[in-house]
Amino acid sequence: MTKHVLVLVGSPRGLEVSTSGRYACALTERFELEGWSTESIDLHRAAFLQGEGDEFVSKAGLADLILLVAPLYVDSLPAPTIRALERIAEGRAERDPEAPSTRLAALVHCGFVEPKQNETAIEICRRFASAAGFEWFGGLMLGGGGMPSRRAARALREAGDALARGFPIPPGARKRAGRPMMPSLLYILGGNLMWRRAAKKHGVSKDDLLGAPYS
Amino acid sequence: MTARTACILDGGRRIGSDTAGACRETVDLLERRGWAADVLRLRDLDVAPCRGCFACWVKTPGLCIIDDIGREIAERVVRSEILVFVTPVTFGGYSSELKKGVDRLIPLILPYFTFVGREVHHIRRYRSYPSLLGIGVLPHPDEDEERIFRRLVRRNSINFHAPDAEACFVYEDGSPARPTIGEVLAEVIER
Numbered sequence: 001m002t003k004h005v006l007v008l009v010g011s012p013r014g015l016e017v018s019t020s021g022r023y024a025c026a027l028t029e030r031f032e033l034e035g036w037s038t039e040s041i042d043l044h045r046a047a048f049l050q051g052e053g054d055e056f057v058s059k060a061g062l063a064d065l066i067l068l069v070a071p072l073y074v075d076s077l078p079a080p081t082i083r084a085l086e087r088i089a090e091g092r093a094e095r096d097p098e099a100p101s102t103r104l105a106a107l108v109h110c111g112f113v114e115p116k117q118n119e120t121a122i123e124i125c126r127r128f129a130s131a132a133g134f135e136w137f138g139g140l141m142l143g144g145g146g147m148p149s150r151r152a153a154r155a156l157r158e159a160g161d162a163l164a165r166g167f168p169i170p171p172g173a174r175k176r177a178g179r180p181m182m183p184s185l186l187y188i189l190g191g192n193l194m195w196r197r198a199a200k201k202h203g204v205s206k207d208d209l210l211g212a213p214y215s
Numbered sequence: 216m217t218a219r220t221a222c223i224l225d226g227g228r229r230i231g232s233d234t235a236g237a238c239r240e241t242v243d244l245l246e247r248r249g250w251a252a253d254v255l256r257l258r259d260l261d262v263a264p265c266r267g268c269f270a271c272w273v274k275t276p277g278l279c280i281i282d283d284i285g286r287e288i289a290e291r292v293v294r295s296e297i298l299v300f301v302t303p304v305t306f307g308g309y310s311s312e313l314k315k316g317v318d319r320l321i322p323l324i325l326p327y328f329t330f331v332g333r334e335v336h337h338i339r340r341y342r343s344y345p346s347l348l349g350i351g352v353l354p355h356p357d358e359d360e361e362r363i364f365r366r367l368v369r370r371n372s373i374n375f376h377a378p379d380a381e382a383c384f385v386y387e388d389g390s391p392a393r394p395t396i397g398e399v400l401a402e403v404i405e406r
Contacts, residue, residue, distance in 0.1 A: 073318050213276075
């Protein structure tokens with residue numbers, strides 16, 4: 001029987017243009033080769049829909065594997081993602097304990113250079129798995145604000161390969177993803193330049209960018 | 216003399232619920248010490264979720280592009296001396312109701328990076344920020360969830376430049392909790 005992977009994307013920027021969506025694609029590449037069927041859900045939209053929006057709750061229990069991919073928002077998951085997880089956990093409160101268990105793996109990425117800053121969010125995903133009766137298949141943390149990196153690409157490939165073959169995210173992939181992609185000082189200098197350029201594009205001067213409207 | 220202000224973000228999800236007792240107790244304790252308590256019950260407020268657009272950093276510095284109560288929440292938070300999060304502990308973290316308010320606090324910091332200790336974080340936008348107190352409501356004691364929650368509060372305090380941060384718990388099954396809300400509040404106020 002065809003196995004099914006449900007990809008829950010937690011970025012408010014949606015499936016197509018977000019870093020989460022891009023990472024989700026990289027993770028699921030292998031699944032298609034291994035004959036899995038895949039479905040992606042935009043949690044930001046689904047979490048605030050009623051009625052038909054509840055579909056993702058039942059779909060979660062029917063999948064063989066759930067991949068949760070989300071950006072780090074203030075040391076945790078974005079509010080709509082948490083809302084969706086609350087609804088899934090509540091929807092599964094009356095679950096059949098005899099039903100085959102769904103596995104859950106998570107990827108959380110952040111705009112800091114240190115992937116380790118995602119640790120609390122990954123712990124929250126692990127606790128969600130336990131509360132909703134899913135089998136925890138591990139978490140992957142990526143830093144660097146979505147900057148392309150060979151090491152991250154390799155970690156995603158390794159994690160996707162293992163999950164598609166029915167194994168948890170391997171420690172090697174976690175370790176590879178968990179290393180900062182560049183020295184912190186270089187990231188600070190490059191990042192600050194990037195922010196200044198982005199503000200300039202909107203006609204915001206260097207001084208205005210420091211504005212404190214509630215002073 | 217103007218009373219010192221604590222801003223309480225109530226992240227309770229059910230009506231007549233889980234966080235009401237902890238909020239009431241916090242308000243009482245503050246008022247007894249002569250503080251004003253500014254309580255925002257988030258489930259009653261129509262706060263749009265953060266869009267992750269970074270406009271508050273590069274387009275309208277310090278101000279969220281979404282013109283709703285979320286802007287006022289950020290203002291009331293940064294004008295307070297103590298920020299209290301009251302929430303049902305949800306998978307070790309905050310409820311979605313509390314989080315929708317917390318996500319909208321991003322305009323309070325700058326986009327620029329700097330070192331805080333050995334880690335990279337965003338630079339402060341304001342001269343002062345409130346101390347942070349996290350009050351987690353749990354059905355019963357749970358070591359794992361409490362550890363995650365404490366860590367989350369501590370991490371938030373780094374990112375929001377809080378001069379002080381504490382966490383405590385309230386158990387719905389009546390289990391005794393130490394430290395109590397009163398004890399952590401006293402510590403934060405006295406420091």
